[in-house]
Amino acid sequence: MLEFRDILLRQGGFTLAADFALPQGRHAVIGASGSGKSTLLALVGGFLSPERGRLVWDGQDITGMAPGRRPVSTLFQHHNLFPHLTVAQNVGMGLRPDLRLDRAQKDRVTQVLEEVGLGGTADRRPGALSGGQQGRVALARVLLRARPLLLLDEPFAALGPALKSEMLALLSRIVDETGATVLMVTHDPADARAFAPLTVLVEDGRAHAPCPTGPLLDDPPPGLRAYLG
Template sequence: MLEFRDIKVQLGSFRLAADFSVESGAKLAVVGPSGAGKSTLLAIAGGFVEPYQGSVVWRDQLLDHLAPGARPISFLFQDNNLFPHMDIARNVGLGIRPDLRLTRSDKDRVAEALIAVGLDGLSDRKPASLSGGQRARVALARILVQAAPVVLLDEPFGALGPAMRTEMIALSREVGARLGATMLMVSHNLEDVAGFADGVIWVEDGVCHAPRALDAFLADPPEGFVRYAGLPR
């Protein structure tokens, strides 16, 4: 279980509070108006933003003292965070060893991950030669080899067209299922939310609300979501 225990953050005039838990294996969308704090919630979990109160806990282990790289968490960003001078295989291999001193077994893991995301035969290509969807697949392959139990996705497919975005959302769920991972995804696209999430964390007015099942959330949405989504009253 991933827990945000009485978290409070202040960044200038911006404030955010979170006090809830996420069941292991959950696939949650983090939804709210622009600037509400959706990405900040992920940054708190990942150790990039430090709360002045409260703790992030994974399976009863306090993560507060751990640097981002030492936490049991993988991040997937919209820019995919790929190194342009490295080929695909090495970009994925960074998820195993940042110094790229990979064993034969490590290299086999990289090859298997590339096959799993549909990039077999492209291991020697550079990111610039790939489409946006293929670069996103490279980033997902790196998530696979990292094998972290928590995966945070910060609008990772926002730059893709609708058809490719739908495909990548489905692939993300497949990757999460392979890992048995808990996944939180920030998204502004309600179709992506419907395709990815089992539940929703609603963020508004400085508060990250506890997760609700997707069906229950849509059947009885908060007033802020009605305005945000342009739903009929």
């Protein structure tokens, strides 16, 4: 469980407040543009520090912990793949950034590439793959890191609808298998409905406690209604 205990984070003239607990499982993060969704993820990832409050993961205070030491992996919209490395090397970096992988680790890379439907692409470079395949490489790297907290910021926004729903289904399956806790920022209510039983609404600099996705989107509060159109 991830607890936001009386958090206040200041960024320029903007403040983000959060005071709730996030249970294990899949969560969408939804809210108008500029409401603070990416800021919330940056707080959990350790890239921004709160001026007040604590962030607690499974009873451990991680407020001051460096990003690389947190139990967190992040999947960004721009997949941050290294163009000069092969697919297998890009994925292997999830295990060891220096890429000194032993036999068992190399086998795990092969296995996770199979899982995301990329068996046979290990020796290619990202530039030789489609956008959807590149997204899967980034997903494979995140899965291999196997951190219990997964942050996704509009991860599949660039994909077509069919590929996107395929990736969301794959991600849901793997998250359920691993028992991870996920926060996924999305602008698409259909993605939130498909992926996340619970949604964190971010409204005017306040992140609200997660609530059931369907009812929230069926009857959104005025700000969210205006944003969703």
